[in-house]
Amino acid sequence: MTDFSYIDSNAGLSTLCERAASADFVALDTEFIRTDTFYPIAGLVQVGVGGRSYLIDPLEIDDWAPLVALFADESLVKVIHSCSEDLEVFQRLLGCLPRPLLDTQIGAALAGLGGGMSYQRLVEAVSGVHVEKGETRSDWLQRPLSDRQCLYAALDVDHLQGVYQALRGSLERQGRLQWWWDECEQMMTSAASPAGNEGYYLRVKGGWKLRGKHLLLLQRLCEWREQQAQEQDVPRGRVLKDQACFDIALKSPGNVNQLAGIKEVSPKLVRRHGEGILDIVSSAMTAAESEYPLPIPAPPSGDDLRKFKSLREFVQVESEKLSLPPELVLKKKEMESLVRDGRWPDNLPGWRKTVLGDGLGRFLKVQGA
Incomplete structure (x- = not known):
């Protein structure tokens, strides 16, 4: 007992x-x-x-x-x-x-x-x-x-x-x-040191597809949604779902009818927050380019996708030698960063460099990453 x-x-x-x-x-x-x-x-x-x-x-x-x-x-x-x-x-x-x-x-x-x-x-x-x-x-x-x-x-x-x-x-x-x-x-x-409310947009599925003022709108809309959810102490999806945030950012509705026509935007939301959301849309659409957030890196494609798949196979082999889960040795986003930037991601524990050793450097050189 x-x-x-x-x-x-x-x-x-x-x-x-x-x-x-x-x-x-x-x-x-x-x-x-x-x-x-x-x-x-x-x-x-x-x-x-x-x-x-x-x-x-x-x-x-x-x-x-x-x-x-x-x-x-x-x-x-x-x-x-x-x-x-x-x-x-x-x-x-x-x-x-x-x-x-x-x-x-x-x-x-x-x-x-x-x-x-x-x-x-x-x-x-x-x-x-x-x-x-x-x-x-x-x-x-x-x-x-x-x-x-x-x-x-x-x-x-x-x-x-x-x-x-x-x-x-x-x-x-x-x-x-x-x-x-x-x-x-x-x-x-x-x-x-968690990301502030303004950083949630980076987690929205498909956000990398947006650029410029549309990405700024997604950022501001997600920030507003976080503030509302915290003030009301309700799940963020109860205020506005991620997909609705993306669709609003993509379509940038200019009036209540256009906003109401977006899937996942309920009549209740339009009545309660419609004008406020449209103000956010208008502000983002007329913002200066200097306010635009940096583009979100896209998933690997073309030659980068080939390099990513090869890197994933390399990590799989090295992980098996160490009896470690591949995602612990290098996570997907870390591998994408390696392929995209050709250098070791910042702020990773040093043991990973130790266990991958010179093999990773040789691999990247052969792959041209």
Whole structure:
């Protein structure tokens, strides 16, 4: 039976953080709801330390200073599995991120266990224990939480403690522990400085097809959509879907009827925001060229596509030699950048250059990239 304690007071949180501060590492996880909101709503914060699990109730705690201080303690390693959504929860709840942090999903990939492993699969691979995941979609804002919910949540940081120690030992033996640190530090740097609202347009499918004032319109429309979603605390697609943003940017409607004729633009949206959207369209269409964003790089085509396919095959072969997932060695966008620019992408952890070595340089030279 998993040993856990339920923390629902400021005093209890302070005591836990004092105890955790003397440990070598803490395992972390969160449970949250994000069905109808832009921001995640924390339902539970789990801390695993010293072989025990603690369930912190964010609906009862109002003094988070002890946990913020713990997260800022550089001598204490924080461990999370597949941390991206948890980091959003912490940023929203605490206004900070836990550092230094090691992500066990990344660690498992570097250890040769496979890419993108779920927590359930990783625990089974490391310890042979099957963890049930039946409460994944339950209501974490209900109170009281059920016994099954508490057990599920406690197990998420209970087994994580042993998984971390096993991965760390394996990576030390393979000489890859620093790789783990490098990958996670790069990830945390990106998480701490996310692209602003004005940068979302880069994520819209097909955005590379737009140029000049139409790309500027997409940028401004996406920025407006982000602001609206945040102010209303609703999913961005509830305001305007990505496809609608692209279609408006492409067609640049000049009046309400033209706007209403665009697929995915609802009558409700036209009534509520039609004039505001048309103002954005007009502003972008009459903007000076100096305001246009740089073109989004297009996917490889022609000779670049041939080079990209050859590079992907090269990375596949090298990855198999290292028992690493190809996407961990070089991601698709990084390979596209290599082919397009003929140089190593900026800000990549140095271990990748080490493992690819001179072979990549020779390959690029032969390919003429």
